[in-house]
Amino acid sequence: MEQLFPPVFLLRTLLPGHNQFAPGPPVALYDKRSDTNDQYKIPTPTSPDPAKPYVTLTFAQSLDAKIAGVGGKQLTLSGKDSMVMTHWMRTMHDAIMIGIGTALNDNPQLNTRHLPALSGSKYHLPRPIILDSSLRLPLDCKLIQNYKEGRGRRPWVIGQVSENSDWVTRKQALEAAGARVIEVKGENGRISIPVLLTTLRTLGIRSLMVEGGAQVIRSFFAEANSVNTIIVTVAPTFVGNDGVGYGDDLVSTAGCAVV
Numbered sequence: 001m002e003q004l005f006p007p008v009f010l011l012r013t014l015l016p017g018h019n020q021f022a023p024g025p026p027v028a029l030y031d032k033r034s035d036t037n038d039q040y041k042i043p044t045p046t047s048p049d050p051a052k053p054y055v056t057l058t059f060a061q062s063l064d065a066k067i068a069g070v071g072g073k074q075l076t077l078s079g080k081d082s083m084v085m086t087h088w089m090r091t092m093h094d095a096i097m098i099g100i101g102t103a104l105n106d107n108p109q110l111n112t113r114h115l116p117a118l119s120g121s122k123y124h125l126p127r128p129i130i131l132d133s134s135l136r137l138p139l140d141c142k143l144i145q146n147y148k149e150g151r152g153r154r155p156w157v158i159g160q161v162s163e164n165s166d167w168v169t170r171k172q173a174l175e176a177a178g179a180r181v182i183e184v185k186g187e188n189g190r191i192s193i194p195v196l197l198t199t200l201r202t203l204g205i206r207s208l209m210v211e212g213g214a215q216v217i218r219s220f221f222a223e224a225n226s227v228n229t230i231i232v233t234v235a236p237t238f239v240g241n242d243g244v245g246y247g248d249d250l251v252s253t254a255g256c257a258v259v
């Protein structure tokens with residue numbers, strides 16, 4: 001059976017009304033079998049809290065909960081369909097967030113290139129946002145290059161506010177290269193997730209897809225009420241203890257007994 005795009009369950013999961021018994025507002029689905037109109041616009045999920053964006057935390061992991069290989073080696077954990085699903089999610093969100101560890105390790109593009117081609121219009125591209133306390137994002141990274149070449153939105157770099165002269169120099173260099181640096185309060189290189197979310201909402205971000213990496217996933221899991229939906233692709237494989245995991249020091253907040 002041919003798949004409906006975007007996957008119906010994604011819309012049900014991310015759009016209003018999904019967790020209520022009353023149906024949400026009607027949603028037009030893009031059906032690639034009968035598409036004669038390229039003006040399809042995918043709605044974005046909205047947060048029940050108007051002061052914060054809707055947050056979707058999504059990543060791919062192995063059966064032993066590793067998201068990368070030894071030394072951070074980037075792994076292809078998602079299959080083709082799952083990767084397409086990830087790209088649907090990207091186009092459904094206003095912005096997509098990664099940590100600087102991922103930016104340095106993977107040099108990602110965070111675009112929607114795996115979606116079926118449109119002839120007359122373009123998919124919404126999410127704004128890339130990098131959590132980068134010390135402003136280490138390379139000036140020649142793909143996110144900045146794609147923006148300069150008109151193939152991506154201007155990246156926003158979230159730095160931990162500092163008066164250190166090196167930091168100020170890096171901020172100037174990033175802005176000259178095309179990125180926008182947003183200063184947020186933090187502590188020991190960690191930016192407060194609640195402060196981050198309210199800042200982003202103030203800047204117009206209604207929905208945020210958080211892709212990782214390990215430290216960022218851990219930070220969102222550790223912060224109560226910061227995530228609206230979690231979508232994890234689980235690959236039927238084991239990476240082993242030396243792979244990169246996100247859950248080593250997480251504790252249950254659900255009051256579950258350990259048996």
Ligand SMILES: NC(=O)C1=CN([C@@H]2O[C@H](COP(=O)(O)OP(=O)(O)OC[C@H]3O[C@@H](n4cnc5c(N)ncnc54)[C@H](O)[C@@H]3O)[C@@H](O)[C@H]2O)C=CC1
Nearest residue numbers: 059060067068072099100101102191212213214215216219
């Ligand atoms: N399988 C998957 O779906 C994904 C895998 N990855 C993998 O994750 C690895 C990178 O993960 P990490 O090294 O852990 O780097 P990371 O991408 O989680 O970035 C961590 C950095 O973000 C900054 N940061 C600022 N505020 C923070 C906060 N509140 N919480 C956490 N970090 C904050 C810090 O500078 C910190 O060093 C790579 O190997 C990459 O391939 C990354 C994304 C998705």
Ligand SMILES: Nc1nc(O)c(N)c(N[C@@H]2O[C@H](COP(=O)(O)O)[C@@H](O)[C@H]2O)n1
Nearest residue numbers: 060075076077078106108109110111211
């Ligand atoms: N969904 C998913 N499955 C995997 O197997 C992955 N390795 C990742 N990685 C994430 O995607 C980013 C790469 O994005 P581009 O292909 O460059 O657009 C990578 O940085 C991780 O965030 N995701």
